[in-house]
Amino acid sequence: MPISYLSPLLDMTTLHLEIEHHTQYHYETAVRYSIQELRLKPPNSHGQSIKNWKILTPIKTKTNQDAFGNEYQTFVQDAPYKSMSISAKGEVISTGGYEYTDLESAVSPYYLLQQTRLTIPSPEMMAYFEKTLPKKADLDSVLELASAIRNTITYQSGITNFATAAMQSFAMKTGVCQDHSHIMLSLCRAANIPARYVSGYFFAEDSPNLASHAWVDICTDIDKSKWLSIDVTHACITDNRHIRLAVGRDYYSAAPIKGIRSGGGQEELSARISIHQIKVL
Template sequence: MLLDVEHRFAFGYDAYISESFLELRVQPKTTADQTVSSFVLAVGPPTRVHRYVDWNDNVTHHFTITRFHDRIEVASRSVVSTHPAPRAIAALGETVPADDLPYGLLDFLALGGPVQLTPALRAAHKAAAPPRAVSLGEHVLALGRYLASRFEYQKDVTRYDSTTEHFLKLEAGVCQDFAHLMLGLLRLSGIPCRYVSGYLHVERTRREASQSHAWIEFWAPSHGWIPFDPTHDRAIDERYVVVGHGRHYDDVPPNKGIYRGIARETLHAEVHTQVSAATALPHLTSETRPIPLQTFREAPVRRPDRTGLPIEDEQQQQQQQ
């Protein structure tokens, strides 16, 4: 499937800020299951955009704006050909946990960040984990069934910085929460696993905004990394587009940043996906473009009622839903 993915952010400030720094992970990566044909990133106010590849091979863009401004806009557009190989999870017959894991997988067995080792997580693992004699594939599917039966998909009850403890208490959340809890349960079973940030294409009768998506991959000695979507309790298909991998959300947030100024910030983010009518290109084309938003050498007249706000603050981040 050839997919066209558009991802937009708009940061608004109720007073002019003097400086901002923003880091983005929105460029899909070419993997065995997908090929990126083109990627365009537009940023405003116009500034120089830098790019590097992080320790998980995720493409990361970042930029700084050092003149007064009260709005930042970012728009990315990708064309991705998805061609996932079929994988029968139930047929994975390896034992759990596997013996002699490669050293590089140890990071993906550790608990930390939003995946918190607490009595509640241990209790959930005790309730969810099947007998040890069960194969790797059946073990993963049993944990998926547990999440599907116990937890409800519900927006606006958790935040981008919510933890497994919050999700276990509320028993409701979004894909980011389902992914984190699945990671915690798998790691307590000794199964290496990692967080996947990306997009899920859903057919719609009209153009309607959605958000980025999250799922997991677990390690099978016979096959390597195998994806699974705990929010929908299923293996992935050609509708899924991978942007990045990490130990958890904190490694691969779509946006992360900081700004300097006494101002309140609002964030609006949306994703649009559609089947593309374009022809897939044999080689990746990538470019950056400016969005014409104005900046000022000196701050215009400051709006009133700025008392009690910090001079420097973190930017809001997009929760994956």
């Protein structure tokens, strides 16, 4: 569904949401060994509180915290398998918000000035967005850039994937929220503004294809670690429909599920995310 058909963003009422996220993997041949890393538990912070959250995996996981303050789980499978299922389910009470101070991350905002393979801009990108590059990290400037990206990169699923770089999406003039976010990261960093990728969920009953979502955090004050959250796909600030999972330098460092494996051959992946409103408090 084209993004222009989405309903306007909600007011700042509290939402009580139930989220289910199921991922199923099937392999052509047996996987001999694999390591999985999951960022599937929303944090109790930034305008959201979590209730009854459970992550189901084939074997027991180990929980850690990364340098960005994200909680993550890992598990290793060393017995052969040809299918694997990972599920997360729970409730979130969301009040929303788009400005906050982050004291949990050990990563300096200066580190987020560095481009990654997924965010390196092309000369054509820089020339195209030259007039809308922010001179400073204020709300009006970053929203103007987000609007320019949204209007340039047509929202269309199935064309790009997790490995598509910002310059590739720009060249095709198409992509999804991940691509919008990578281009925003690319241009903000080029303008000497620290920015980071946010993975999460988006509650939109009329557009379930947007349940898995991504946006960006812009650092407005490096010394005080103050951040501003911008949904580039909607060209707006984030609100109570945005549920944060993790932050990172790009999609790969904040991905809900990632891993490595030995064997398995061709992989077939299916994912299903449902978000239902329980009640408005």
